[in-house]
Amino acid sequence: MIDNTVVELSRWQFAATALYHFLFVPLTLGLSFLLAAMETVYVTTGRDIYRRMAQFWGKLFLINFALGVATGLTMEFQFGTNWSFYSSFVGDTFGAPLAIEGLMAFFMESTFVGLMVFGWERMSKAQHLIVTYLVALGSNLSAVWILVANGFMQDPQGARFNPLTMRMELTNFSDLIFNADAQSKFVHTSIAGYVTAAMFVGGISAFYMLKNRHMEIARRSFRMAALFGVLATAGVITLGDALGFIGGQAQPTKLAAMEALWKTEPAPVAFNVVAAPSQSERANLWQIQVPAGLSLLVTHSLDGTVPGADDLEKQAAERIRNGIPAVVALKRLAQDPSDAQAMAQFTAHEKDLGYGFLVQRYAPDQDASKSTPDAILQAARGTIPQVAPIFWSFRIMVGLGLLMLGYFILAVIYTLRNQVEHQRGFLRLALWSIPVPFIACEMGWLVAEIGRQPWTVYQVLPTWMSASTHSVAYMVFSLTGFVVLYSIFIAIEMYLMVRAVRAGPDADGPDAAGPQGEVAAVRAAPAPAGRLASRWEG
Amino acid sequence: METYLLLKVAWWVLLGVLLMGLAVMVGMDMGVGTMLRYVGRTDTERRVALNIVGPHWDGNQVWFILGGGAIFAAWPLIYATAFSGFYVVMLLLLWTMIVRPLGFEYRSKLASAQWRGAWDWAFFVSGFVPMLVFGAAVGNILQGVPFHFDWNLTSRYTGSFVALLNPFAILCGLLSVAMSIYMGATMVMNRGEGVIRERARRLALWSGIGALLLFTVGGFWVSRMQGYHLVRGPDPATAQTPLRQIVERSTGDWLVNFRGHAILWLVPASAYAGLLPGLVAARRGASHLAWWLGALAWIGIIGTVGTAMFPFMMPSSSEPSHSLTVWNSSSSEYTLAWMTGFTAVFMPLILWYTSWAFWVMRGKVSAQRIESDEHAY
Structure with a gap:
């Protein structure tokens, strides 16, 4: 028997640790490219100020990077520790991109980040520049593979359930990687990281301009961030639209929740700008609409329509009824794999196996074969995820995205006219807007992952079945531990980040005594050749 | 279908x-990390020790993630099965491990002695505990772990957390801690000077x-404990x-492979072939050689466990016939084939650029350099 409380606590723990991890990842993705861009200017023009810029932002990069790496460890292991049924059920397919991420991307990023930090005096300028690019490339390639894995959860492509091994087995590798959801989400997510980095660099540069400190570095950093940011924001919005289009077709239940669409309406469908969705009433208590808006946004035409929750529930009920015999046959096959009749029954109902799993939660004794009409109804209703949080997360994300686009357009205009440092109000806005992209990223995660419920793998494996069979006590223990530990970490990180920002680009290392010291002058000489000889003796 | 058999063994x-x-x-x-507070008595000495592995800890950690x-x-x-069954110890491992990246990046950012002292303890915990857990997990697996499966392969662990801390598991944990100190100490000897090098030598x-x-x-x-043997099971080359299967346990089963193929005794022998001359090398100060011999010893130690247990990977003590073996717990042939391809391309690349990174950062780490280098940890 599956304990709902354990499943709920496991979900809270996963969401908390993933959202927390995702506070640090976007900045790493974007800032690594900004660092590479700054260093490129340094190497090509030879102007030392760009080296100082790269090193200063590199320092902030590392404070953020450390927590990203640390909390990423949790993610790599949490599937096994807390989602063991999920892991054995989809590991054959889902594990591969995670392992390849380690092989291809994370090893590269992590090995070269050490050289990026420590190697300034030990490599030629060109070598160091390549190293910096490899860090950026590595972190972005990491994102590719993680989102390939996530794409499989959103729209499972390239795998088939094998009743004899009781798991989803990979059947087509290129379908797995070239999954449209994964591809568009990778671009959308990584560019969201570039926006985050641009807001971060722009905001901190604005802080210096307000204080009239480090003006040379601040002006240049701001300009680079503004140009990078305006392109990135435009890209995020474009790809977000594409993702909505692709996701809407692959996951109609998520789309219905995002738009609070309870009933299928004839085309053209109106767009709910704001609404008060009520899950129990299965309707919006009130709403403000733009006529024909949704058809235009989602189908890019006036005569397209979008299925509402009512129709989707009906379809789900049908699939649940069809899926129950699949579960029954599967159980018989587990007893006797050579049972031809069971195999025939399974094959006939195979495509709705996930829906058969879904009803177990509501069936007496959690046995699908005992499903009552009421259990089927409840399971069908459960295929519509929680509308209000998805509807609002989506609107906050999009709203913040549009605001950031406006912000970056202004930023580009001001910086190209060389007047940004006189726009005090705008600079203050830039500083206080630093949290905005972080919030938008978190909202994006919520839309994607709450929107996929009640599934871990859409239409294949219910979340409710996926969790490990822990006790409630274990889950309370681990969740508490994570909350305590992660709270301490973020306090330390924020403190060090703010401190490093206040100290500014010219503070020379942790033991800096003199302010404004020329950094390069005190740097130690590179390694003498004689060291090679001493390697074998130690 | 023979390819599948080969792939299973290759992935083992x-x-x-x-x-x-x-x-x-x-x-x-x-x-x-474990020996930091011993090998370095002053703050500068500790920073020297940290900076010896400083440029590489992140890349090295990916071995764990991979x-x-x-x-x-x-x-x-x-x-x-293993990660959920060992839940509480996995959390201990995780919670102590995630402190380490922060230790490297954050410790030397503030000058306060209290701050740095706290991080030095964090380094001790985040070095000692994960290695202890790593060894203890292997120790438990050798003895068998109480778990079984439902009809749909939901795994259920039926033991307690305390049972994982049994004497044999602790012994394996301490072995892994001792080996980690040996490897750390020979590396510190390699790139440290003077008193730090001398202390590291004693530790090694x-x-x-x-x-x-x-x-x-x-x-x-191990030779006297209850091992497991496969009585009957499906053809190893098939998906299963x-x-x-039917599995039974009896004393001395973990020696069966060695008895059957005497050449396999070379595997445990290489642990001795690494450690004995390694000790001599460390004593003479040939730290580079001592480090490589330590790596050989690790290969021997881990190889011994694998050889003794083959084809078992995680035996079940409560339901031996549910034991996980090389034959019944791998991914599908198709997945293993793709994974093999990626590994064949990227593993040599990883070894190449890791060596290059060590080569770039070669040479002694001295106190003067740490103090004048703004990038140092």
Whole structure:
């Protein structure tokens, strides 16, 4: 028997640790490219100020990077520790991109980040520049593979359930990687990281301009961030639209929740700008609409329509009824794999196996074969995820995205006219807007992952079945531990980040005594050749 | 179908290689963390020790992450069963491990002695505990772990957390801690100078002797403990689950492979072939050689466990017939084939650029350089 409380606590723990991890990842993705861009200017023009810029932002990069790496460890292991049924059920397919991420991307990023930090005096300028690019490339390639894995959860492509091994087995590798959801989400997510980095660099540069400190570095950093940011924001919005289009077709239940669409309406469908969705009433208590808006946004035409929750529930009920015999046959096959009749029954109902799993939660004794009409109804209703949080997360994300686009357009205009440092109000806005992209990223995660419920793998494996069979006590223990530990970490990180920002680009290392010291002058000489000889003796 | 058999064995070997990489590389960094407060008495000395592994800890740690990812991809049932079964110890490992990246990046950012002192303790905990857990997990797996599967392969662990801390598991944990200190100490000797090098040398000797003793005692223990043997099961070359085999346990089963193929005694012998001359080398100050001999010893130690248990990977003590083996817990042939391709391309690349990174950062780490280098930890 599956304990709902354990499943709920496991979900809270996963969401908390993933959202927390995702506070640090976007900045790493974007800032690594900004660092590479700054260093490129340094190497090509030879102007030392760009080296100082790269090193200063590199320092902030590392404070953020450390927590990203640390909390990423949790993610790599949490599937096994807390989602063991999920892991054995989809590991054959889902594990591969995670392992390849380690092989291809994370090893590269992590090995070269050490050289990026420590190697300034030990490599030629060109070598160091390549190293910096490899860090950026590595972190972005990491994102590719993680989102390939996530794409499989959103729209499972390239795998088939094998009743004899009781798991989803990979059947087509290129379908797995070239999954449209994964591809568009990778671009959308990584560019969201570039926006985050641009807001971060722009905001901190604005802080210096307000204080009239480090003006040379601040002006240049701001300009680079503004140009990078305006392109990135435009890209995020474009790809977000594409993702909505692709996701809407692959996951109609998520789309219905995002738009609070309870009933299928004839085309053209109106767009709910704001609404008060009520899950129990299965309707919006009130709403403000733009006529024909949704058809235009989602189908890019006036005569397209979008299925509402009512129709989707009906379809789900049908699939649940069809899926129950699949579960029954599967159980018989587990007893006797050579049972031809069971195999025939399974094959006939195979495509709705996930829906058969879904009803177990509501069936007496959690046995699908005992499903009552009421259990089927409840399971069908459960295929519509929680509308209000998805509807609002989506609107906050999009709203913040549009605001950031406006912000970056202004930023580009001001910086190209060389007047940004006189726009005090705008600079203050830039500083206080630093949290905005972080919030938008978190909202994006919520839309994607709450929107996929009640599934871990859409239409294949219910979340409710996926969790490990822990006790409630274990889950309370681990969740508490994570909350305590992660709270301490973020306090330390924020403190060090703010401190490093206040100290500014010219503070020379942790033991800096003199302010404004020329950094390069005190740097130690590179390694003498004689060291090679001493390697074998130690 | 014979290809599938080969792929299963190849991924069993590769898992071993990853565990060896993890033990050698992450173990070394964790050893430095464990001994940090001893090897460095002053703040500068401790910073020297940290900066010896400083440029490499992050790359090295990926061995650990890749180990997790590869078990997930190639051995999903083992990933699911072991990680959830060992829940509380896995959390201990995770919570102590995630402190380490922060220690490197944050410790020397503030000058306060209290701040740095706290991080030095954090380094001790985040070096000692994960290595202890790593060894203890292997120790438990050798003895068998109480778990079984439902009809749909939901794994259920029926033991307690305390049962994982049994004497044999602790012994294996201490062996892994001793080896990590040995590897860390020889690396610190390699790139440290003066008093730090001398302290590291003493540590290398003591930890090496400790590892030698623990491995020997552990070996005798294993030869007398209950092992497992496969009585009957489906054809190893076919896709299968752990629900259709018969497994029995009896004393001395973990020696069967060695008795059947005498050449396999070379595997445990290489642990001695690494440690004994390693101790001599460390004593003479040939730290580079001592480090490589330590790596050989790790290969011998992990190889011994694998060889003794083959084809078992995670036996079940409560339901022996549900034991996980090389034959019944791997991924599908198709997945293993793709994974093999990626590994064949990227593993040599990883080894190449890791070596290059060590070569770029070669040479002694001195106190003067730490104090004048703004990038140092």
